[in-house]
Amino acid sequence: xxxxxxxxxxxxxxxxxxxxxxxxxxxxxxxxxxxxxxxxxxxxxxxxxxxxxxxxxxxxxxxxxxxxxxxxxxxxxxxxxxxxxxxxx
Numbered sequence: 001x002x003x004x005x006x007x008x009x010x011x012x013x014x015x016x017x018x019x020x021x022x023x024x025x026x027x028x029x030x031x032x033x034x035x036x037x038x039x040x041x042x043x044x045x046x047x048x049x050x051x052x053x054x055x056x057x058x059x060x061x062x063x064x065x066x067x068x069x070x071x072x073x074x075x076x077x078x079x080x081x082x083x084x085x086x087x088x089x
Contacts, residue, residue, distance in 0.1 A: 007062035
């Protein structure tokens with residue numbers, strides 16, 4: 001990803017993660033994509049970016065992407081599990 005900040009969550013398929021860079025720091029959600037499923041593994045937000053709902057944005061982007069591709073969602077990440085319980089998915 002470029003050094004310049006992006007203001008949207010990007011699916012970086014080369015690294016198998018959704019990511020967003022703010023103020024030079026990158027928050028991300030790691031996943032493993034299978035032919036019929038997206039396995040959401042881990043969400044990480046750098047300490048200086050916490051409290052900005054970036055993890056929510058990652059979970060939403062990943063869930064929307066999985067649904068758009070017709071993939072079953074396997075939420076191993078505790079944050080994604082909690083997000084899905086609260087918002088559906």
